[in-house]
Amino acid sequence: MTDLSAFPVTRKWPAEHPDRLQLYSLPTPNGVKVSIMLEECGLPYEVHRVSFDTNDQFTPEFLSLNPNNKIPAIIDPAGPGGQPLALWESGAILIYLAEKTGRFLPTDPAQRYQTLQWLMFQMGGVGPMFGQLGFFFKFAGKEIEDKRPLGRYAAETKRLLGVLDQRLKGRDWIMGDEYTIADMAVFPWVRNLVGHYGAGDLVGFSDFPEVERVLQAFLARPAVQNGLTIPAAPN
Secondary structure: OOOOOOHHHHHHHHOOOOOEEEEEEEEOOHHHHHHHHHHOOOOOOOEEOOOOOOOHHHOHHHHHHHOOOOOOOOEOOHHHHHHHHEEEEEHHHHHHHHHOOOOOOOOHHHHHHHHHHHHHHHHHHOOOHHHHHHHHHOHHHHHHOHHHHHHHHHHHHHHHHHHHHHHHHOOOOOOOEEEHHHHHHHHHHHHHHHOOOOOOOOOOOHHHHHHHHHHHHHHHOOOHHHHHHOOOOOO
């Protein structure tokens, strides 16, 4: 049996199936990127819920896995060279899983780099800007009287949606016919923007019909529907 005892995180979240990939996460826009990828590629995995309600992300056990105290993170017992690999940052995990399975990342060099380009577009733009919009529109920031921060992030969110809408014209997915990790990274954030944040009207989401079209195609995928609920809330 695979031994993961060298990883302190397993003391708080023991692995019932240590031979499977271990996922530490929550169903947030960043967290579900990885659960969706795992559902899409069919790798066996075991999931552990890192609860923000109890500040699990700040415990010594979790910090031993990810010193940046963010989800998701993984331990792959069958990493490179057959050795266990701990990894954090959702984009890095998507690239790793794509290369491990040979799926959802084009093998053609030019297409591969362009896919990574759009992945970075999400990591450096969509995620941070949509997240800040959510803070100032739905969460604690909405109480701030000065609405300039909200206006700034709303304008940037609209700009990013415009970039994405233009890219999707005449394409089924971000990379054309091929569904990739770029889609898995971008569209959970789009879903969150119009769903959980309820900011569709604020950013004029109806002005971006291509984004809406591909969002619906994304949400229709069975693996996406499963991944969006992982890990499940406790009963």
